Amino acid sequence: MNILWQVGILFVVCLAAQWLVTLLPFAFPASVLAMILVFLLLLAGVIKVRQIKELSNWFAQNMAFLFVPACAGVLNYFDLIAANLFPILFISVVTTFLVFGATGWTVKGLMRLQARLRKEKEGQENG
Template sequence: MKGIFQIGIVLAVCLLGEFINIILPLPIPTSVLSMILLFILLLVKIIKIRHIEQFGDFLLKNMAFFFIPAGVAVIKEFDLLKNNLIPFLVICCVSTVVTFLVTAYTVKGVMALQKRMGGTRHE
């Protein structure tokens, strides 16, 4: 029952993100808007971490599953990519390195901030 409740919260936030995206002409994908909305709701403590923790853990453990459609799409459209394979691979490699660096420094910064604030708090 708890799992269904957590899925419902996440789906409700996604539905609200879809609704906001329809009303406001923002050039932001609904999935990104929903993640921002969920972050804000967590930040102002309308939703507590414990309300979505189990479902979030499930999604993180099964993250590889969500890359299958993108991989299939790349294979399906390989004829279009083969003419630009070198630039495509360079862009993939550079963006991967940049993502790793940004993530590493973000984690480092957050850890330093948490250390300065006296540790982490979980509710």
């Protein structure tokens, strides 16, 4: 599919998300809502993966470049970050281990579930 059509599809989704955010009674990032909308549209089959695949691959390949403005914006608050460096580092380390543990337990649980489902399926086929 033409890259301009792919940009157009994502632009319309982002525009719809921006509009929906104005209707919400609470603050919510339009970019997150746009990702949720794309996910739901993909699940519903309204958008096909092939329709946004080329642009999505380009975004994935150039992700580091897309974070440059955000990193430059952090430099505006360097004095605030430097003043709170220990709490920020502490929270980062603790949450890293929490995420690591939660991910490990989730994978372990899913592996057990798959093994159990596989055994049940084999039991049904043999029995």
